[in-house]
Amino acid sequence: MSGVSRRQLLGGAAVAGAVGLFGARAVAGAEKAARIVVYDSRRAASRSFAGQFFGVQQIDLAGEHSRNWAGVRAIRRSGGMSGPVAGLTGWNDYVAARTWLEDRGLRLRSERRDATHDLIAWTMA
Numbered sequence: 731m732s733g734v735s736r737r738q739l740l741g742g743a744a745v746a747g748a749v750g751l752f753g754a755r756a757v758a759g760a761e762k763a764a765r766i767v768v769y770d771s772r773r774a775a776s777r778s779f780a781g782q783f784f785g786v787q788q789i790d791l792a793g794e795h796s797r798n799w800a801g802v803r804a805i806r807r808s809g810g811m812s813g814p815v816a817g818l819t820g821w822n823d824y825v826a827a828r829t830w831l832e833d834r835g836l837r838l839r840s841e842r843r844d845a846t847h848d849l850i851a852w853t854m855a
Contacts, residue, residue, distance in 0.1 A: 764853065765813030766805060768827055770820065775847040779818040791823050802830050814839075814855040824850040 769780035770791040780788055789801040806812045815836065817827060828838065836854040843850055 763814065764816035766815045768802065768815060768817035768819060768823075770818075770823060773820070773847070773849065775844070775849055776818045779851075783816070791819060791827075799826065799830060802827050803834075805831060805836070806834050814853060816851075816853045818844070818849050818851050820848065821850055824852055828852070828854070 764783060764786060766787045766789065767780050767783045768789045768791065769776040771777050771780075772792050780790075789805075794801055805815060815831060817824065819827065831854050832838075839853045839855050841850060841852045
C-alpha cells in the first residue's frame with residue numbers, strides 16, 4: 731500500500747493547480763526569488779510546492795529530523811548557502827526552522843496558513 735492517501739493526493743493536486751495558476755513565488759509570498767526551499771516530502775502539497783522551484787537548493791524536512799536539522803542550520807543570511815528562503819511546512823517544523831533561521835540573521839517576510847492542508851507558507855530573507 732502506498733504511503734500517500736487519496737486526500738493527500740487531491741490536496742497536492744489543488745496546491746499544484748494554484749501554483750500553476752499564480753506561480754510558485756506568488757503562492758509562497760516571496761518578496762524576492764527564493765534561493766532555498768524548505769519542504770516536507772511526506773506531505774503531498776509540500777512536495778508539489780517544492781517541485782515548482784528549479785535551480786534552487788531544496789531541503790527536505792523528512793530527512794532533517796534524523797540529521798538534527800543540519801541542512802536548515804547551514805543556511806546563512808549571506809555567504810555560502812544563503813539567500814531568501816521559502817517554505818511550505820507543518821506548524822511545528824515551521825517554528826523550528828524559523829527559530830534556527832532567525833538565529834542566523836534571517837527575518838520573516840511573510841507567513842500564511844493553508845487551512846485546507848494544515849500547512850504554513852512562509853518566506854524569510
